[in-house]
Amino acid sequence: MPQGTFFFLVKHELSSRGSKLRLGKWLWIYGGLLLLLAAVAVAIWGNNADYDPSYFMFTAYVFPFMIFGFAVEALKREWAEGTIGWWLSLPHSRVQLLGAKAIAAWIRFTSYVLLYFAVVLLLDVYSVAMYGDRVTSVKGMLVLEAQLFGILVGISPVMLAIGLLFVAVRRSGLKPLLPLLWLLMGIGGNVFGWMTGGGQLTVYGSDENLGPLVYPIWIWLWLIPIWAIAALLFAATIKVCDKHLER
Amino acid sequence: MNVTANMAIRADRLSKSYGKKLAIECLSMTVPEHSITAVLGPNGAGKSTLMRMIAGQGAPGEGILTVLGRTPDREAGRRVAYLPDRARWYPHHTVEQAAEWFGKLQEGFDRERAWGLFDSFGLEAEMKVSGMSRGQEARLMLALCLARDVPLLVLDEPFSGIDMISREKIVGALIDSFAERMQTVLISTHEIAETESLFDRAIFMDRGTVVLEGEAERLRAERGSLQQVYRQLFG
Numbered sequence: 001m002p003q004g005t006f007f008f009l010v011k012h013e014l015s016s017r018g019s020k021l022r023l024g025k026w027l028w029i030y031g032g033l034l035l036l037l038a039a040v041a042v043a044i045w046g047n048n049a050d051y052d053p054s055y056f057m058f059t060a061y062v063f064p065f066m067i068f069g070f071a072v073e074a075l076k077r078e079w080a081e082g083t084i085g086w087w088l089s090l091p092h093s094r095v096q097l098l099g100a101k102a103i104a105a106w107i108r109f110t111s112y113v114l115l116y117f118a119v120v121l122l123l124d125v126y127s128v129a130m131y132g133d134r135v136t137s138v139k140g141m142l143v144l145e146a147q148l149f150g151i152l153v154g155i156s157p158v159m160l161a162i163g164l165l166f167v168a169v170r171r172s173g174l175k176p177l178l179p180l181l182w183l184l185m186g187i188g189g190n191v192f193g194w195m196t197g198g199g200q201l202t203v204y205g206s207d208e209n210l211g212p213l214v215y216p217i218w219i220w221l222w223l224i225p226i227w228a229i230a231a232l233l234f235a236a237t238i239k240v241c242d243k244h245l246e247r
Numbered sequence: 248m249n250v251t252a253n254m255a256i257r258a259d260r261l262s263k264s265y266g267k268k269l270a271i272e273c274l275s276m277t278v279p280e281h282s283i284t285a286v287l288g289p290n291g292a293g294k295s296t297l298m299r300m301i302a303g304q305g306a307p308g309e310g311i312l313t314v315l316g317r318t319p320d321r322e323a324g325r326r327v328a329y330l331p332d333r334a335r336w337y338p339h340h341t342v343e344q345a346a347e348w349f350g351k352l353q354e355g356f357d358r359e360r361a362w363g364l365f366d367s368f369g370l371e372a373e374m375k376v377s378g379m380s381r382g383q384e385a386r387l388m389l390a391l392c393l394a395r396d397v398p399l400l401v402l403d404e405p406f407s408g409i410d411m412i413s414r415e416k417i418v419g420a421l422i423d424s425f426a427e428r429m430q431t432v433l434i435s436t437h438e439i440a441e442t443e444s445l446f447d448r449a450i451f452m453d454r455g456t457v458v459l460e461g462e463a464e465r466l467r468a469e470r471g472s473l474q475q476v477y478r479q480l481f482g
Binding site: 004005008009012015016081082083084085086088089090091092093094173242245 | 265266303304321322323324325329331332333335337338339348351353354
């Protein structure tokens with residue numbers, strides 16, 4: 001593959017329809033309105049003991065499913081738009097073609113996560129300014145977000161690989177395997193919840209002396225087998241695309 | 248046609264099935280180098296499956312297929328310009344971006360030639376695919392394939408969706424193009440009447456196999472026209 005071709009493929013994926021939010025200025029208008037609404041809501045109800053900005057981090061449990069969706073969309077698009085023949089005829093390895101889709105989906109996913117985390121951090125800064133020590137400190141929020149981001153990024157390869165394999169199997173003679181992949185997606189999507197212990201986030205917000213929550217070291221060790229599984233699933237996707245696709 | 252000519256494509260007792268459905272059954276045929284061959288037959292005859300295999304997209308279940316002296320695989324894309332059946336182009340691209348995509352990702356893409364073809368097909372650089380008519384999009388895809396300087400062109404239904412007048416113009420451009428370059432061309436089409444003048448050879452397929460093949464001139468001399476042969480075989 002000539003130098004720069006892989007990056008060109010990634011760029012092509014990122015510019016594809018569906019990869020971009022095409023609301024233009026409306027995106028900023030709606031985004032601004034939502035932030036304003038959140039600011040007003042915090043000003044009115046924020047002093048309630050049940051409120052803490054860290055609760056918004058529960059949304060992070062959706063993100064593993066989001067990256068699965070992005071991976072599905074990236075490959076499925078070739079069939080939906082009728083471009084699969086062109087894509088398959090490219091004289092580049094499936095590792096590179098599927099890799100470009102995976103990287104583009106990952107960039108998209110990471111951008112959404114970072115944007116969400118930045119908004120929550122902003123809300124925390126605002127809440128601390130209004131209610132002081134009663135809510136999670138900015139440092140505490142940063143530590144929490146950094147860890148959750150690390151874990152999300154760590155498990156993202158497996159969800160990406162499941163998403164790509166899901167579409168490839170669906171378009172192949174191996175369709176009977178689909179229920180197993182649904183199951184795998186469910187398990188993979190919940191790994192994040194199991195790793196972060198779920199309820200720990202609520203304890204975090206209700207503590208009087210809110211210190212940074214630090215996840216145990218074994219969480220990071222878990223990423224090694226997860227990556228190994230992701231590599232196996234990615235290899236399986238390449239095999240299915242090479243040998244079993246039915247256009 | 249010289250019977251000892253080198254063959255660009257050789258198929259020997261090919262079979263291919265999708266699940267329980269047999270798409271190609273014991274198909275044998277040859278395509279000589281530098282010839283322009285029509286692949287004709289009713290829908291479901293197996294033409295697209297055959298062309299996909301020639302382009303390296305899916306191996307035969309049984310039999311031997313040789314394309315440009317080797318078994319077709321993903322690498323075949325370097326030497327084969329393939330226009331897939333029912334293909335669409337990326338809707339977010341402009342003509343210029345489509346040319347850039349082809350130039351970056353496919354080998355042997357001659358940009359100068361591409362822009363000449365775009366011009367003669369009435370396509371402008373800033374035109375967006377999502378705003379094109381089906382015919383304009385088909386012309387874009389055909390121009391992209393024709394601009395590749397490779398030994399084999401495999402065009403599956405290249406005239407589908409293109410109006411009659413444009414089709415005639417394109418056929419004229421194709422005759423000039425093929426005469427100029429020493430390429431082997433395989434075209435599957437249902438528009439036999441307007442394209443007949445293009446072909447040196449014809450392969451007629453039905454139910455996954457070849458029912459008749461031969462030089463176009465001889466078939467015309469024997470039966471009037473390729474269209475008439477088609478009617479006699481499938482009418």
